Amino acid sequence: MSHRRACHPILVALLALPVPAGTQTRPQAKSSPPVFGAGVTIVTLPVFVTDKDGRAVGGLTPSDFEVQDEGKTVPVVGMQEIDAAEPPPAPTSLPARMAFAARRQFLLLFDLSFTSIAGIVRSREAAKRFVTAGLTPGDLAAVATFSVVSGMKLLVGFTSDRAQLEAAIDELGVLNVERKTDPLGLVYDFQLNRPQSVSQEGGRRGDELAEMLRAQAMQLSRAQEDEYRRKVGGLMAAMAQLGRTLDSIDGRKQILYLSAGFEDKSLVGASGDQAIRDGQAVTEGRLWDVQSESRFGDVGVRSQMEAMLRALASSDTVVHTIDVTGLVAGADASVEGDAKTRVGAGREALSQIANGTGGRFYRDTNDLGVAFDQILDATRRYYVLAFEPEAPKGPGKYHKLKVRLKGKGYRVSHRVGYTESSPESSSALRRLEAAEAIAKGLSGGPIATEALALPYRNAQGRISVPVILQVDGRSLLDRGPGASLPLEVFGYAFDASGHVEDMVALVSTLDLSKLEPKLKQTGLLVQASFSLPPGRHSLRFIVRDSGTQRRGLHVVEVEVPPFEASQRLLYPPMFMDDPARWLVVQASSRSGAPVDVPLRVGDDVFAPRIDATLVNGRTDSVCVMTFDGGQTYDAGAQFQIGAQLINSQGTAVRVGKVALARSVAESDGFRRFVLSVTPQDVPPGEYTFKVKLTDPGTGAVSESIQPVRVQ
Numbered sequence: 001m002s003h004r005r006a007c008h009p010i011l012v013a014l015l016a017l018p019v020p021a022g023t024q025t026r027p028q029a030k031s032s033p034p035v036f037g038a039g040v041t042i043v044t045l046p047v048f049v050t051d052k053d054g055r056a057v058g059g060l061t062p063s064d065f066e067v068q069d070e071g072k073t074v075p076v077v078g079m080q081e082i083d084a085a086e087p088p089p090a091p092t093s094l095p096a097r098m099a100f101a102a103r104r105q106f107l108l109l110f111d112l113s114f115t116s117i118a119g120i121v122r123s124r125e126a127a128k129r130f131v132t133a134g135l136t137p138g139d140l141a142a143v144a145t146f147s148v149v150s151g152m153k154l155l156v157g158f159t160s161d162r163a164q165l166e167a168a169i170d171e172l173g174v175l176n177v178e179r180k181t182d183p184l185g186l187v188y189d190f191q192l193n194r195p196q197s198v199s200q201e202g203g204r205r206g207d208e209l210a211e212m213l214r215a216q217a218m219q220l221s222r223a224q225e226d227e228y229r230r231k232v233g234g235l236m237a238a239m240a241q242l243g244r245t246l247d248s249i250d251g252r253k254q255i256l257y258l259s260a261g262f263e264d265k266s267l268v269g270a271s272g273d274q275a276i277r278d279g280q281a282v283t284e285g286r287l288w289d290v291q292s293e294s295r296f297g298d299v300g301v302r303s304q305m306e307a308m309l310r311a312l313a314s315s316d317t318v319v320h321t322i323d324v325t326g327l328v329a330g331a332d333a334s335v336e337g338d339a340k341t342r343v344g345a346g347r348e349a350l351s352q353i354a355n356g357t358g359g360r361f362y363r364d365t366n367d368l369g370v371a372f373d374q375i376l377d378a379t380r381r382y383y384v385l386a387f388e389p390e391a392p393k394g395p396g397k398y399h400k401l402k403v404r405l406k407g408k409g410y411r412v413s414h415r416v417g418y419t420e421s422s423p424e425s426s427s428a429l430r431r432l433e434a435a436e437a438i439a440k441g442l443s444g445g446p447i448a449t450e451a452l453a454l455p456y457r458n459a460q461g462r463i464s465v466p467v468i469l470q471v472d473g474r475s476l477l478d479r480g481p482g483a484s485l486p487l488e489v490f491g492y493a494f495d496a497s498g499h500v501e502d503m504v505a506l507v508s509t510l511d512l513s514k515l516e517p518k519l520k521q522t523g524l525l526v527q528a529s530f531s532l533p534p535g536r537h538s539l540r541f542i543v544r545d546s547g548t549q550r551r552g553l554h555v556v557e558v559e560v561p562p563f564e565a566s567q568r569l570l571y572p573p574m575f576m577d578d579p580a581r582w583l584v585v586q587a588s589s590r591s592g593a594p595v596d597v598p599l600r601v602g603d604d605v606f607a608p609r610i611d612a613t614l615v616n617g618r619t620d621s622v623c624v625m626t627f628d629g630g631q632t633y634d635a636g637a638q639f640q641i642g643a644q645l646i647n648s649q650g651t652a653v654r655v656g657k658v659a660l661a662r663s664v665a666e667s668d669g670f671r672r673f674v675l676s677v678t679p680q681d682v683p684p685g686e687y688t689f690k691v692k693l694t695d696p697g698t699g700a701v702s703e704s705i706q707p708v709r710v711q
Contacts, residue, residue: 042077043069044101045385046252046316047403048413056381057410058083067387068402078386085380088138091442091555100250100440101384104139105158106375107246108165110172111259112147114235114346119324123258124169126368130256131165134376137498140439143168143188144242148231152238157185157435158249160498164188180590184435184490187500190590229301232262236308239319239353243311247419248429249436253317254379256372257353260325261346309356314398316415320359321350322371358413395420430549437553438492438540447552448472449543450610454571456598457563457627459667465530465560466597467491467504470610471543471552473523473583477516479548485510486546489587493530494538501537504528506587518583525582525607531593534562563669565629570702573643573691574599575612576621576674582607598625601672602664612689612708614679621661622675624691626702630669633696639663640694641673645687645710653687656680682710 045067049057062076080094084104091099108127110120131141140158143165155168168188179189246253312319323346347363354361360378362371389399400417452468469489479485489506506526510519530539536559544551561569584607586595599606601623614620624641641660645653655677662674675691689708694701 042095042097042386043389043418044097044250045387045401045403045414045418046101046382047385048252048379048382049405050378050411050413052409052411054378056378058381060383060405062385064405064408065383065385066404066406067385068404069387069389070391070399071402072390074387074390076385076387080384081381082384083381084136084138084376086138091440095386097250098384098386099442100436101252103251103440104136104379105141105249105251105253106135106139107142107144107158107253107255108169109242109255109257109259110143110145110169111235111257112145112172113149113231114262115258115260115324119260120172120258123322123324123368124172126372127169127256127258128166129369130372130376131169132162134372135162141165145172146235146238148234151234152242154185156188157432158439159186159435159500160439160494161187161500162497163499182500182503183505184431184438186435186439186492187503190503228262232301233304235262236304240308240311243308243313243315243317245429245432246317247315248433251316251384252379252382252415253315254375255312255317255319255359256375257319257321257350258324258368259321259346259350260323261321261348261350263345263349305352305356309353312357313416314419316418317357318359318413319353319357320371320375321354321361322368323347323350323361323363324368326363326365326368389420392420430546434490434542434544434551437551438490438542441538441540441555443553443555445552446475446478446550447543447545448475449541449552449554451539451541451554451556452574452608452610453539453556453558454598454625455558455560455563456596457669458596458598459669462596463532463534463560463563464593464596465493465532465537465539465558466595467526467528467530467539468597468599468608468610469524469526469528469541469543469554469587470582471524471526473519473521475552476524476543476545477512477519479545479550482547483511483513484547485512487524488544488546489526489541490544491528491530491539491541491587493532494540496536501532502530502593503590504530504587505590506585508585510583515583518581522577522582525579525584526587527584527595527597528587529589529593529595529597531589531591532560534560536560563627563629565631565669568695568700568702569627570691570693570704571625571627572704572706573675573689574606574608574623574625574706575614575708576606576623577609579605579607598668598670599623601662601674602666612706613711614677614682614689614708615711616656616679616682619657619676619678622677622689622691624673624675624693624704626671626673626693627669628671628695630665630667631697638696639671639673640696641675641691643675643677643689643691645679645682645708646690646705647685647687653682656682679710684711685709 047065049060051057058081060081062079065076067074067076078095078098080089080098080102082102089099089102094102112120135141140160142158143155144153145155146152153173155173156164159165164187180191181187182190351361360375365371393399397420398417399420401415403412403414405412448471450470453465455463455465457463469491476485486509487506491504492500493502495501536557539556539558541554542551561567599608606623622643643655643658645655647653657676657678657680659676660673661676663671665671687708687710689706691704692701
């Protein structure tokens with residue numbers, strides 16, 4: 001099994017159309033980045049360039065940039081200019097590492113402890129407007145909270161699902177304790193069914209949230225300064241860990257830190273012009289050139305702050321701090337006891353965090369939407385550079401980076417360094433990496449994986465999308481010694497707006513002492529089913545060996561029709577295999593949809609060979625399915641069906657022997673034809689197998705295709 005051919009859309013509609021069935025078009029990239037060979041280590045580096053007025057600069061070329069890795073100049077081998085207002089480049093149009101970095105990523109971080117309750121409740125509204133109306137289709141966002149009670153909590157990871165983001169912001173993880181969560185964190189609550197429920201219930205839910213937060217605020221006492229400093233230290237340690245965690249996500253991460261800040265005299269250090277110069281040095285990648293003594297006061301707090309800033313800046317994470325106290329006036333009566341503070345007391349801390357990571361500090365506004373809009377505008381345009389390290393140090397080793405623009409008077413913002421990838425990582429990091437691959441829609445990996453999706457309407461009229469996921473056994477077993485294989489399979493269905501509609505999951509351990517022979521012979525065949533409405537959907541799968549962290553990714557686009565009786569639908573030809581040759585398992589669906597696989601002819605079931613091969617002189621069976629709503633025809637009326645091969649030049653090639661072996665009309669409204677195909681004297685190579693079907697009632701001709709190799 002290989003990845004040499006792109007998967008075509010599975011369903012072909014109304015096949016009297018002049019274009020060949022299964023033709024697909026892809027968005028074009030803005031430039032033609034290089035293709036990197038196997039084994040080449042590539043580092044991607046998002047770079048933000050602005051003029052003296054802070055406006056993004058476009059139109060630069062790779063020759064305008066100079067990249068230094070550990071002080072040595074390295075050539076820029078690829079570049080992609082990104083404009084977030086335009087559709088993102090198709091993942092297949094970029095090398096994998098650049099495709100990972102070519103998306104804007106925002107993390108909304110709500111401080112539940114060092115913030116007034118009124119500020120938290122009201123800032124939710126601006127944050128919800130940001131995710132529902134401000135983000136562009138290509139943007140990903142995440143939601144997290146911090147409190148001294150429960151620490152840092154990632155409520156939903158970087159996702160395109162705006163409804164899930166809105167739900168997480170609305171509840172901040174404290175109102176819905178029985179929510180049905182997602183193992184990869186792409187979904188906040190799978191039971192979410194909230195048509196306008198946020199706006200309709202905003203006042204009531206705001207009151208509930210205020211009560212929950214008021215109870216937590218009682219635990220944040222400032223009666224003892226040492227205790228308060230300990231809690232400040234807890235915040236900084238949690239943000240440092242967040243930075244290290246986000247390092248596993250490619251591309252720049254923009255944290256929008258919604259807080260009133262913490263008050264501590266020990267933080268008083270550099271201010272005014274010096275603070276601006278220090279922040280600019282960090283933005284330009286000169287974190288080590290900034291004298292920490294001039295920035296912070298108390299040695300202990302200073303070291304904690306510096307460790308936090310280095311962890312964030314090194315992971316290409318920028319923190320924009322938004323002072324939510326602009327929403328209230330005077331002392332906040334909603335904060336209980338000794339936690340009551342004067343408005344603006346934490347602004348020094350917020351300014352230090354923003355300056356120290358190259359972000360911006362927003363204050364003195366009663367409309368937080370202005371801050372959100374400015375952040376969106378400032379991050380709209382940027383570049384993704386790719387370079388090959390001059391001399392790798394080894395897994396886990398840190399590299400300092402510096403980027404200059406040749407002969408330009410522009411400001412450059414980029415990450416200050418990177419850490420070489422290491423095979424060792426925590427389970428949380430592995431989940432985050434898996435979620436990133438799904439959210440960004442990438443395919444590939446060492447575990448060879450293919451998918452076939454067949455929109456289907458059963459005899460009772462229920463529409464679903466059964467999926468067959470075929471995992472090449474030899475690539476799955478290429479893992480080293482071991483008696484068992486811990487396997488994880490996750491699949492997500494996204495609609496055109498990026499909403500997660502359904503999910504399938506399988507977590508199991510394979511006993512290789514019993515199953516290895518069958519896996520070597522063929523592989524793993526995973527059956528699953530999504531419950532999806534008519535329309536276009538993106539199905540994204542990850543197969544992961546959780547013992548070795550090897551994985552395979554696959555994306556397939558599918559159009560689900562309404563299955564109207566007046567519309568004939570012809571499916572791609574499927575080369576039939578014996579399912580007994582495969583290790584067959586089923587993945588369960590979060591929607592509860594039963595696995596209803598239509599791969600049968602009468603009572604005989606089959607497995608499709610997705611990566612099909614024909615051999616000269618060998619006879620293969622090919623199933624062709626067509627939906628006609630169970631129409632009846634005059635006695636004696638017969639379908640005419642034929643097949644041919646099309647070579648790479650578009651010329652028809654005679655197959656050899658093709659015969660109709662079987663034809664069955666079934667109660668689900670489908671007709672299934674089985675062709676017996678025996679190639680004869682066909683030159684070896686890559687072909688398109690085309691089937692033509694003539695309707696005896698209307699005379700309409702339908703066509704469908706399937707890539708095939710001839711040996």
